[in-house]
Amino acid sequence: MDGKRYPKAGCTDNGTKIKILKANQHRYAVAALCRCLGISRHYAYYQCKTTKRKSIAHYADKILTIFKRSYQSYGSRRIRFALQQASISVSRRYIARVMKSLSLVSKYTIKRYRGYQTASNSSVTANHLQRKFDVGSKQQIIVADLTYIRVNHCWNYLCVLLNLSNRQIAGYSVGQHKTADLVMCALSQIKQPLSSLHLFYSDRGKEFDNQLLDKCFNTFNIQRSLSKKGCPYDNAVAKATFKSIKTEFVKGEKFMTTEE
Template identity: 85%
Template sequence: MKILKANQHRYAVAALCRCLGISRHYAYYQCKTTKRQLIAHYADKILTIFKRSYQSYGTRRIRFALQQAGISVSRRYIARVMKSLSLVSKYTIKRYRGYQTASNSAATANRLQRQFDVGTKQQIVVADLIYIRVNHCWNYLCVLLNLSNRQIAGYHVGKRKTADLVMCALSQIKQPLSSLHLFHSDKGKEFAKQLLSKHINPFNLQRSLSKNGCPYANAVAEATFKSIQTAFIKGE
């Protein structure tokens, strides 16, 4: 019974009974544990992980973090703990909205073609912008992401959504621009070819543009912005 009690929060009681060869009725009677005691078993660890993630982790990612620490629990158990502690992740259900925005008319092809797993040989940078409300005013954050290691290569914040903002972000890249192979972005006006070509062409850095209204063509940058918005912007 000690084995069953020690593992009832990790495995189904019925499965443990089949392995141990005992009756389920007897097992449920012997393992009768109050709900409050069961929830409090790993509540402190779950609360610590949730706060460390800036209130962005759900049951799936908390379960993975616990597994990294050598603790195996079910997502259902984590959900009960989160419900008892009134923990709600910042992530919400997908919401779609349609709107028309101006874009540049550059005839640059999409050379990346959603090939995001480029390895370490090809140095490809993807770029995008996000707007942040600070003191009732809009500010814009431009982030350049290196696909080889998924790390932020450069960024810059400004009050205007212009090509100068992108150039300031490019200036933050520590490695030589000549070592980069491709610069991918959407067709926003700030990424207009005419304004950036005189700085990029001398380094033989190829351009790549997504199609209008196709966020999947720049999915890595979009996912990074989602994490930034959820963890560091929303509710802060």
């Protein structure tokens, strides 16, 4: 039809047709060869691709090492990124096949928990941050939040203060009660002068609604910022930090005391 001469399909075996296609794909278009041989392009491309697939054992040791080094938390995405850092280029599908063959399952799960409604801070303080988490190094903004950890069949609470400029934990405290004293204890651990802080951002939990905190912020001229009620996305950086902490270091561990 297009003036070219194509090889004739004188066989009915698909395996032989694929061999003919591979032998002639450097001379003719794959679409034209598929029409001549009477096979679909999807089947032809798949068969050509499967012959080039790496064996499971090719990078299995490296993938296993990265997985163990990540406290069994890395999935195919993060393992692929780690391999790219080592100048090894493989697909996520290959990594997933290797992980499946080695029975490697990331700690991260898709479980969801429904929380219960509690009293919240009804202050008229606005959300000055507005989810602008990339603040650079000029502004010193502290993001605060609390989470719970099971200790000897009881809940203990972890308060973390995160510095948005470098995404490092500036202070933290652990206690058996979810109170403003827990927040003050974490605030006292910040090594830099409190007068250098520009903004203190948190959700509307009652533990952040306290006269002692307000007096501290007024003394050091720190602006307050509160998220919208019932909107965890406004405090996404803190939630992501807790996800990493609880998945990689808390999950599977049994703590008997608060000190542990």
